[in-house]
Amino acid sequence: MSNVLLTVAGLGKRFGGFTALNDVDLQVAEGERLGLIGPNGSGKSTLVNCLCGTLRNDMGKVTFGGHALNGMSAHRRTRLGMARSFQLPRPFTTLTLAENIRVPILYAANVKTGGHAVDPRERCDALLDMVGLLPKADLKPADLTQIEMRKLELARAMASDPRLLIADEAMAGLSNQEVDEILALLLKLNGQGVTIIMIEHIMRAVLAFSQRLVVLVAGRKIADGMPQDVIRQPDVVAAYLGS
Amino acid sequence: MRNAYFVLAALAVAVVTFAVARLIDNAYVFFAGYVVLQYIVLATAWNILGGFTGYVNFGTAAFFALGAYTTVVLHKTMPFLPLPAMMLVGGVVSGLIGLGMGYLTLRLRGTFFSIATLAMAVVAQTLITNWNFVGGSRGAYIIRPSDSPIFSGDYIQYLFVVMLALSVISVSLARAIQFSRLGFGFSAIRDDEGAAEASGVPTLKLKLIATALSGGLMGMAGAPLPYYVTYLDPASGFSLSYAVNTIAMPLIGGTATWLGPVIGAILLGTLQQVATVTISSALSLLLVGVLLVTFVIAAPKGIVGWFKK
Amino acid sequence: MDLSFDLLGNALVSGLLLGGFYAAVTIGVSISFGMLDIVNIAHPAFIILGSYTAYIANSVFGFDPILSSIVLLPAFYLLGMAIYHVYDVSFERRGDASIRGLAFFFGVLFITEVTLVLVFGVDYRLVDAPYVGPSLHFGVIDLPLRLLVPFLVSCALIGSLQLFMSYTFLGRAVQAVAQDPMALRLMGANPSKIKRIAFGLSIASCSVAGAILIIIQPVEPSIARDYIGRIFAICVMGGLGSFGGTIIAAVILGVMESLTSTFYGPSWSPAVAFGFLLITLAVRPSGLFGRT
Known part of the structure; x- marks a missing residue:
């Protein structure tokens, strides 16, 4: 694999007596589009939280762009270029959309470049324009529809200027057409060079998007390969349809 | 430039x-005005962390009283220090206490910090009650100089000017923060701490800055108090009414902006000065409690909120 | 050495009895803060209110303070339900419970305290009952009835609440409401109603806790504040919402305070609880017995 961006080695996480993640290995290459699937409770969200620093992993190592991440706080990981969108959108409710975007521009993107490389205002407008929310820049998140909220979530994640974007169920609860809209957006971002890990239940979207598919079941990685091959694997089928 | x-x-x-105030030329105006100004500083300081x-x-009373007792100590050990220098020391002491407190508890849920x-x-x-050097439970007497050291007038006029200057500093600082990068970080923390971290905001560091600034x-604000009251005991210095007032004022004025605490402090501070004289101090405190509860229930955005859509 | 052994023994025993009493004043917060996640810092003010109602029943009508506090339980229960209703409508349903909810209870604390000052003044008040004066003696150990009776009443109060929590549908619903309101809704129970009942119970406990407080020590309105730290220290140390943990933490604090007061003087004892609370929060916020 050329130009590995993210390496996960032997990752483990326990909650009391419950093993949420067990010896997970994973590599993601620069510019790749990776799909991550698994039934509810399979450990997808725990994996995302361990990658992003919201949770501390008990075992194993995460390396990102040559930096060992163990013990690093979430905001420093964001500054290194790892961004996430939350499963349930978590906008800053008292700030306007423009201000929502401004926070990661001020605290992540401009920290990386060492100050005033980008004009926050221009960058903010560009990001809102990209997701089609520029006309609503001065509204509060409470005024948005479901899909607009998802778009805001993605725009805010992109505002930190990430090398890797982890999109955690960015399409749950959206209509078919809306799913296509978000899908197009993610493909466009990838076209600009952003590596993307997509966590998703909507199979149509995952298959349309992913170059490679990873399956988690009960905290273990049971498959990793070309999407068309992976979904035919007997244990994957069993995990999804029940054996 | 705007700043x-x-x-x-x-x-x-x-x-x-x-x-x-000079034109009115009545000592009571300065005594009452000092209290209102002191509350402008306290409410603004509280709002940097709270709002x-x-x-x-x-714990407003603690930060406030520690500033006051720092002055008592300095007055006994280094009486030559000018008041602004004592205030600076008092601010550093309370700011450091705030920093220590924050370091111990700010990693926890917000309610634990409050408790x-x-x-x-x-x-x-x-601790102060058991510390005899500062008077212990008996309290400490401070002799107020009779004249202002920098202009011709009574010393209370000097205290008034000092508190006026501190109000200008606090309010300007709060306003500068509100529109700065720091202010965006604070708002992000208030709205969703996890999302703030994910956006690159160093939440612990910012919370510590807020606690230290606010406590400082x-x-x-507490440092000139011994010269104002001339007799300071722990029960009055640590009075719960400071805490209630400093919470009530921003919540009544509106917590989202620098202006809310100022409006709240002027209204509530003046109202209390009047009520204390015309009715009784206990009733005026009851009034604050009732207004606080009424506003948090009926007007969650405070007075400032009435003028925005 | 003999003298200090006597002192130590007596300090330990009175600390133990004091601990039982602390458990009773904390049990209401174990319900409201521990189980419902409502930071009712006005709780101690309601305990003082309980002290004053017991005081009126005793000094004006000559009733036994403990019996009258039991008769008054329904009134405190209704008061609790009413307060929860206001809290629920104003804050929980708006999803705005944190800052404004805290300020609300702080305001209620202050209003209750100032009202008591206006009505009763700042003088210390006492009750009169056959068990206030005498002591039992076992060798060098004194057992003042003024501490022993409250201890037994505390045990009865906590015991009956524990039975209610473990053996009734409502009690188990209360324990479930904090963890999984969704599941509760699926079972056909209304979380809001369950919480109202639980909060009512929490305030009802203040009637009895207040009565035994005024048996143990004279009461004036502002001592509510001394109890804020004790109560929350015990509740947090006990692992939030666990009755067993609450009792153990209360006894530890009672003994610590009693020892401090015996060997260093009573003016230091308020700091013990708060010191304990700060250390607990800093070192082990999940409590001595809580899961991490």
Whole structure:
């Protein structure tokens, strides 16, 4: 694999007596589009939280762009270029959309470049324009529809200027057409060079998007390969349809 | 530049305030005005942590009284120090206490921090009560100089000017923060701490900055108190009414902006001065409690909220 | 050495009895803060209110303070339900419970305290009952009835609440409401109603806790504040919402305070609880017995 961006080695996480993640290995290459699937409770969200620093992993190592991440706080990981969108959108409710975007521009993107490389205002407008929310820049998140909220979530994640974007169920609860809209957006971002890990239940979207598919079941990685091959694997089928 | 203009405007307001007070030429105006100004500083300081960052501090009285007792110590050991220098020391002491408190509890849920601030107030009061050097439970007497050291007038006029200056500093600082990068970080923390971290905001560091700034300003506001009251005992220095007032004022004025605490402090501070004289001090405190509860239930955005859509 | 052994023994025993009493004043917060996640810092003010109602029943009508506090339980229960209703409508349903909810209870604390000052003044008040004066003696150990009776009443109060929590549908619903309101809704129970009942119970406990407080020590309105730290220290140390943990933490604190007061003087004892609370929060916020 050329130009590995993210390496996960032997990752483990326990909650009391419950093993949420067990010896997970994973590599993601620069510019790749990776799909991550698994039934509810399979450990997808725990994996995302361990990658992003919201949770501390008990075992194993995460390396990102040559930096060992163990013990690093979430905001420093964001500054290194790892961004996430939350499963349930978590906008800053008292700030306007423009201000929502401004926070990661001020605290992540401009920290990386060492100050005033980008004009926050221009960058903010560009990001809102990209997701089609520029006309609503001065509204509060409470005024948005479901899909607009998802778009805001993605725009805010992109505002930190990430090398890797982890999109955690960015399409749950959206209509078919809306799913296509978000899908197009993610493909466009990838076209600009952003590596993307997509966590998703909507199979149509995952298959349309992913170059490679990873399956988690009960905290273990049971498959990793070309999407068309992976979904035919007997244990994957069993995990999804029940054996 | 916007900040510079604001400071100039605030200074102009301060000069006019002092000029009007001199024209009225009644010592009571300065005594009452001092209290209102002190509450402008306390409410603004509280709001930097409580309103901007979303962490409720019940321990205003502790930060305030530690500033006051720092002055008592300095007055006994280094009486030659000018008052502004004592205020600076008081601010540093309270700011450091705020930093220490924050470091211990800010990694926890917000409610734990609030409970810890209440606890801290009682610990500090117990320590002072048992410290004989500053008078212990008997209290300490401070002789107020008769004349202002920098202009011709009574010393109370000097205290008034000092507090006026501190108000200008606090309000300008709060306003500058509100529109700065720091202010965006504080708002992000208040709205969703996890999302703020994910956006690159170093939440612990910012919360510590807010706690230290807020505590430091409260300490500075408390530092001139011994000269104002001339007799300071732990029960009055650590009075719960400071905590109630400093919470009530921003919540009644509106917590989202720098303006809310100022409006709340002027209204509630003046109202209490009047009510204390005309009715009784206990009733005026009851009034504050009732207004606080009424506003948090019926007007969650405060008075400032009435004028925005 | 003999003298200090006597002192130590007596300090330990009175600390133990004091601990039982602390458990009773904390049990209401174990319900409201521990189980419902409502930071009712006005709780101690309601305990003082309980002290004053017991005081009126005793000094004006000559009733036994403990019996009258039991008769008054329904009134405190209704008061609790009413307060929860206001809290629920104003804050929980708006999803705005944190800052404004805290400020609300702080305001209620202050209003209750100032009202008591206006009505009763700042003088210390006492009750009169056959068990206030005498002591039992076992060798060098004194057992003042003024501490022993409250201890037994505390045990009865906590015991009956524990039975209610473990053996009734409502009690188990209360324990479930904090963890999984969704599941509760699926079972056909209304979380809001369950919480109202639980909060009512929490305030009802203040009637009895207040009565035994005024048996143990004279009461004036502002001592509510001394109890804020004790109560929350015990509740947090006990692992939030666990009755067993609450009792153990209360006894530890009672003994610590009693020892401090015996060997260093009573003016230091308020700091013990708060010091304990700060240390607990800093070192082990999940409590001595809580899961991490």
